[in-house]
Amino acid sequence: MSRRYPGLGGMLKEMFRDNPEDYRDPEDIDRETEAEEDEQRDGEDPDEVVDIIPVGSEREKAEMRNAVETLYDLRFGILVLSVLILPIACFTDPPWKFLIGTAIGCVLALFLVQKMYQGISNALMMDPAGAVRYTRKQVAVRYFLTFGVLALTMFLGGIAMGAGTILASFMIKPAAYFQPWFRKLRLWCMKLFKKGA
Numbered sequence: 001m002s003r004r005y006p007g008l009g010g011m012l013k014e015m016f017r018d019n020p021e022d023y024r025d026p027e028d029i030d031r032e033t034e035a036e037e038d039e040q041r042d043g044e045d046p047d048e049v050v051d052i053i054p055v056g057s058e059r060e061k062a063e064m065r066n067a068v069e070t071l072y073d074l075r076f077g078i079l080v081l082s083v084l085i086l087p088i089a090c091f092t093d094p095p096w097k098f099l100i101g102t103a104i105g106c107v108l109a110l111f112l113v114q115k116m117y118q119g120i121s122n123a124l125m126m127d128p129a130g131a132v133r134y135t136r137k138q139v140a141v142r143y144f145l146t147f148g149v150l151a152l153t154m155f156l157g158g159i160a161m162g163a164g165t166i167l168a169s170f171m172i173k174p175a176a177y178f179q180p181w182f183r184k185l186r187l188w189c190m191k192l193f194k195k196g197a
Contacts, residue, residue, distance in 0.1 A: 067117070067121075069183065070179060070183075071113065071114075071117050072186065073175075073179045073180075073182045073183040073186060074113050074172070074175050074176060074179060074182075075110055075113060076182050076185070076186040077171070077174070077175030077176075077178060077179060077182035078106060078109045078110055078113065078168075078171045078172060078175045079106065079110075080182065080185070081171040081174055081175060082102055082103075082105070082106040082109070082168045082171055085102060085164075085167050085168065085171075086099065086102060088164075088167070089102070089164070092160040092163070092164075093160065094160065095160075097157045097158065097160035097161040097164070098160045098161065098163060098164040099164065100157065100161055100164065101153055101157060101160065101161035101162060101163060101164025101165040101166075101168070102164035102165070102167065102168045103164075103168075104149065104153055104161075104164070104165050104168070105164060105165035105166065105167060105168025105169040105170075105171075106168045106169075106171070108145075108146065108149050108165070108168070108169045109168060109169045109170075109171055109172050109175075112142055112145075112146065112169070112172060113172060115138065115141075115142060116138075116142070119134070119135060119138040122134065123135050123138075146169065149165065149169075150162060150165055150166060150169070153165040
């Protein structure tokens with residue numbers, strides 16, 4: 001008897017019913033299980049964090065400096081990418097609404113990145129259960145704020161302003177993906193301005 005085509009709905013049900021473990025190599029699973037059993041036999045917790053950075057150490061200061069530099073890179077990347085999408089205003093009617101929407105979206109993206117940085121910094125100081133609760137609350141606040149600003153710009157400025165806000169606020173992801181390049185570009189711009197001063 002031939003198997004009937006399940007249709008799109010049936011395919012989606014099958015996709016979400018699958019267990020991701022089914023797609024892993026059984027030998028990899030066995031190796032991981034054996035490694036965890038060995039650690040437990042030796043009296044170690046397999047999920048324990050073993051890389052502890054001492055408070056006040058040079059390594060902690062270096063990590064903090066790198067985190068702050070990464071935040072600067074993300075901000076710089078959001079600004080650069082927001083400027084790059086400004087020419088799209090030529091294709092909107094009226095163009096000034098798209099430009100205002102882009103400015104609002106850029107400010108929103110910069111604010112969200114700052115809130116993420118503060119949220120991660122605060123969560124690292126908490127116990128695991130408290131950190132999870134705090135992080136979930138922060139994510140909910142960021143989503144609520146984002147959807148609120150997008151809805152407000154669409155209501156006040158229509159599709160052109162809403163499109164500019166959406167595009168600029170979504171610049172966080174590409175800025176994060178290309179963060180190493182934006183760091184090089186930011187440092188190059190800083191050197192250029194220092195020479196000019």
